[in-house]
Amino acid sequence: MARYGMMIDTRKCVGCFACRVACQMKNTLGPKEGFVHFEFLESGTYPDVSSEAIPMQCMHCADAPCEKVCPTGATYINEAGVVLVDANKCIGCKYCMVACPYSVRMIEEISGVVEKCRFCWDDEMGGPNNPSCVATCIADARVFGDLDDPNSDVAVAIAANDAQPIAGDLTEAKIFYVR
Amino acid sequence: MVWGPMIAVYLFVAGAAAGSYLTASLVSFKYPGGVFTRKAGRIIAPILLAIGLLMLMLDAEAGLRNPLRFLGLFANPRSVMTIGTYIISVFMVVALIVAVLELMGKNVPRALDIVGDIGAICLAGYTGFLLGDSLGVPLWHNSVLPPLFIVSALTSGMAIVSLIGAAFDYVEFEKMGVLRPIHIVLAVLEILLIVALLVIASGRGAAGAESVAMLTTGSLAPAFWIGVVGIGLVLPLAIDLFNMRSTKSEASGEALAQTGVVVGGFLLRFVVVSAGVMMVLL
Ligand code: SF4
Numbered sequence: 214m215a216r217y218g219m220m221i222d223t224r225k226c227v228g229c230f231a232c233r234v235a236c237q238m239k240n241t242l243g244p245k246e247g248f249v250h251f252e253f254l255e256s257g258t259y260p261d262v263s264s265e266a267i268p269m270q271c272m273h274c275a276d277a278p279c280e281k282v283c284p285t286g287a288t289y290i291n292e293a294g295v296v297l298v299d300a301n302k303c304i305g306c307k308y309c310m311v312a313c314p315y316s317v318r319m320i321e322e323i324s325g326v327v328e329k330c331r332f333c334w335d336d337e338m339g340g341p342n343n344p345s346c347v348a349t350c351i352a353d354a355r356v357f358g359d360l361d362d363p364n365s366d367v368a369v370a371i372a373a374n375d376a377q378p379i380a381g382d383l384t385e386a387k388i389f390y391v392r
Numbered sequence: 393m394v395w396g397p398m399i400a401v402y403l404f405v406a407g408a409a410a411g412s413y414l415t416a417s418l419v420s421f422k423y424p425g426g427v428f429t430r431k432a433g434r435i436i437a438p439i440l441l442a443i444g445l446l447m448l449m450l451d452a453e454a455g456l457r458n459p460l461r462f463l464g465l466f467a468n469p470r471s472v473m474t475i476g477t478y479i480i481s482v483f484m485v486v487a488l489i490v491a492v493l494e495l496m497g498k499n500v501p502r503a504l505d506i507v508g509d510i511g512a513i514c515l516a517g518y519t520g521f522l523l524g525d526s527l528g529v530p531l532w533h534n535s536v537l538p539p540l541f542i543v544s545a546l547t548s549g550m551a552i553v554s555l556i557g558a559a560f561d562y563v564e565f566e567k568m569g570v571l572r573p574i575h576i577v578l579a580v581l582e583i584l585l586i587v588a589l590l591v592i593a594s595g596r597g598a599a600g601a602e603s604v605a606m607l608t609t610g611s612l613a614p615a616f617w618i619g620v621v622g623i624g625l626v627l628p629l630a631i632d633l634f635n636m637r638s639t640k641s642e643a644s645g646e647a648l649a650q651t652g653v654v655v656g657g658f659l660l661r662f663v664v665v666s667a668g669v670m671m672v673l674l
Contacts, residue, residue: 254674267674282525284473285464302464304455306448308473310394314528316670320394325453380673383527 215359216294217332217341218387220367220376221268225354228253228266232346232355236270239333239345246319248330249346265392268354270346271296271317271330272378272386279309279318294360294387295334295341300326314383332357360387393529393668398451400662402444403519404548406480407541408657409440410516411549413487415571417509419557420500423568429557434494436552437512438487441480472525476518483511516545529668530600531593537664540585547578548657551628551650558650562643572632575653579629586620586660599671606667616663624656 233249240248254265273296274280280288280296287302288309305325310318318329335342347355358367370376376389416433419426455461465477486508493500520538527533550571558565590607593600607616628649635641 252672252674278525278527282471282473284468284471284477285461286467287464300454302461302467304458304461304464305453306451306455306473307394308471308525311523311526311529311668314671314673316528316672320453325455325457327454383673 214292215340216361216387217358218273218294218360218367218371218389219332219344219347220356220370220374220389220391222354222356222374222376222391223265223267224391225352226266226268227352229351231349231351232268235345235349236330240328243322246322248317248319248328250317267379267390267392268346269315269317269379270388271313272315272384272388273330273332274384274386276385278312278314278384282308282312284308291334293334293340295332296329297331297334298326298328300324300328303327314380315386393666393670395665395668396451397662397665398447400658400665402447402451403522403541403661403665404658405440405444405447407516407519407545407661408548408552408654409437409444409487410483410512411546412440412553413437413483413490413508413512413549414546415550415553417505417512418570419553419568420505422570423564426557426564426568428560429553429565429568431494432556432560433549433553434487434500435491436556437549438484438491440552441484441487441515445480472518472521476515476522479511479514479518483508483515486511513542516542519545523664523668526668528599528670528673529603530596530671531589531603531664531668534589534592534596536585536589536592540582540589541661543578543582543585544657544660547575547582547653550575551653551657555647555650555654558643558646562646565646566641572636576629576632576636579625579632579653583621583625597671599669602669603667606669607663612663612667615659619659620656620663623652624659628652628656 228251233247236248249268249270252267252269257263277290277296280290285302285304287299290296303326307327309327318327321328332341333344344357347357356367356370358365360368362368371389374391376391378386379390412433416430419430449456465474468474490500490508517538520541523532524537554571590604594604606612631645631649
């Protein structure tokens with residue numbers, strides 16, 4: 214089975230929010246709900262300054278704090294390493310939101326269920342269905358695929374750029390950043 | 393922070409339920425004459441916990457709409473919340489039986505009472521570990537919070553029970569000399585633990601420092617300094633020490649001290665929950 218992951222190149226990201234909107238459309242989220250959010254980092258002192266847009270979403274941690282704390286087992290990691298939420302089991306206790314160190318979980322307003330990025334996992338397909346953030350990115354800042362296949366686009370790109378998870382080995386995250 | 397005042401209420405009443413139960417046990421063991429105090433503790437414990445569980449359910453919206461999902465709370469033993477569910481289930485059953493026996497004027501078997509005591513200690517302890525499993529919140533993710541919440545659970549429960557017991561039978565209550573030194577020791581311990589919490593959190597990056605600033609100089613400072621420290625710790629300690637020196641204590645002073653402990657106990661949970669700041673990992 215594959216082990217899915219992503220690489221995000223913040224040097225290419227222009228902070229246009231296209232990924233966030235595409236994700237909202239695909240997952241029928243409200244305008245204020247989103248699985249992707251942005252952090253903006255400014256550094257340097259005038260006149261030597263730079264800014265960075267960092268898209269954040271579920272990192273699909275192999276050692277996922279959200280999965281550990283979920284009392285009902287609604288949050289689980291599937292055979293392809295994708296962290297998913299079984300909405301029919303979620304009671305909305307928000308423990309996962311408190312536990313996730315990346316603050317990438319949100320409450321669905323209508324149901325009270327806590328949701329997050331699922332790498333566009335499609336149960337019927339038994340795999341990710343063309344993740345919309347990757348497909349829509351105007352700058353080609355995102356690469357997605359099987360981390361275990363050394364010839365996949367994502368594995369090659371991570372190796373070539375020495376991409377790293379945003380918080381090192383904190384949770385064995387599967388989104389790798391180039392910065 | 394996603395967890396708000398309802399969770400603070402829950403953490404407080406769950407801890408106070410444990411503290412009440414333990415106080416009643418101590419009284420029944422050491423002071424057979426302290427009938428009202430013992431009854432108060434045993435009857436109020438399951439009531440407090442029930443209020444807490446109601447808060448939890450009201451806060452968990454998806455479950456509120458599909459109540460059967462709450463059965464799932466038993467499913468993941470690696471979750472502190474699930475472990476808490478086991479503890480609550482056992483403790484609640486024992487506490488209810490004990491309360492009913494007490495109401496019927498029957499004796500509570502010692503073995504049953506001890507099971508309840510163990511349950512109560514676990515209950516008070518787990519409320520501290522619940523917040524601790526949040527990697528990204530320095531104010532919560534440390535080893536000081538569990539003992540702090542345990543100590544505060546004991547003092548809060550003891551104060552509630554004392555308040556009721558003393559109201560019904562002050563003469564008898566005054567004979568329970570051991571409660572006062574216990575409270576003094578716990579209150580001093582609590583002050584030390586609060587200092588330790590602030591020191592540790594402030595050394596844990598920007599989020600920890602922000603939490604400490606909120607508590608000591610920011611929006612939560614009045615609740616922290618006046619409520620938790622002043623009314624909840626310093627005032628009751630002062631009254632305790634004063635009463636220790638004189639041979640006879642004043643009922644009104646006693647009531648003021650105990651009320652202060654209860655108010656401070658709740659505000660401690662409130663400010664700790666409210667001051668939780670998630671670090672930004674960039
Ligand atoms: S990033 Fe957060 S929500 Fe995603 S797996 Fe890790 S802890 Fe869970």
